[in-house]
Amino acid sequence: MQLEGIFNLLLNPLVLILLVGIIVILIVAVSRRGPKVPLGPPILKILVKMKSAVEKGSKVDVPIAKTRQQLITETFEPKLQEAGIELPKKGGYIPLVASSDLSQKLVEYKEQTGKFDDDEIEATIEGIHAAETEKEVDDIAETVSDHLGLSDSQKQELGHLAREEWNRHKDSE
Numbered sequence: 001m002q003l004e005g006i007f008n009l010l011l012n013p014l015v016l017i018l019l020v021g022i023i024v025i026l027i028v029a030v031s032r033r034g035p036k037v038p039l040g041p042p043i044l045k046i047l048v049k050m051k052s053a054v055e056k057g058s059k060v061d062v063p064i065a066k067t068r069q070q071l072i073t074e075t076f077e078p079k080l081q082e083a084g085i086e087l088p089k090k091g092g093y094i095p096l097v098a099s100s101d102l103s104q105k106l107v108e109y110k111e112q113t114g115k116f117d118d119d120e121i122e123a124t125i126e127g128i129h130a131a132e133t134e135k136e137v138d139d140i141a142e143t144v145s146d147h148l149g150l151s152d153s154q155k156q157e158l159g160h161l162a163r164e165e166w167n168r169h170k171d172s173e
Contacts, residue, residue: 100125100168102161109148116148128162129169137166
């Protein structure tokens, strides 16, 4: 009997209009509110949060950006490990400029004179490595010495270091 009363009440046109009205108001309220953060890539969500913080005048939390090296490592390290290649955990790229006594001396001369740059130092080292004879090494050392305007004792030291570098490289091959 109570169910019959509730059913008759729901069939009343005034109650039906009232229920439909409430449902429409709820739907409109929910749709206007929308999602707090838009759907999409994570960076878009972060940007929306930052914009909101600026508009409110509160502190903006700036996300930590990854370096290019970190992004490349994250992308390729798992693939390399699948292929059985292990990356070294320590160290990294060591430029040719700092790899030998000769290159360190050239860097020292570069800092003193300002006449030499890193590309020229690398080219000098590569030229010495590619030399066929000790005479070619001496010619390279003499040319560099003249370019830098070195004294006789500095020229001899540079020539000695160049020959050592050439011999070390020749022995390692």
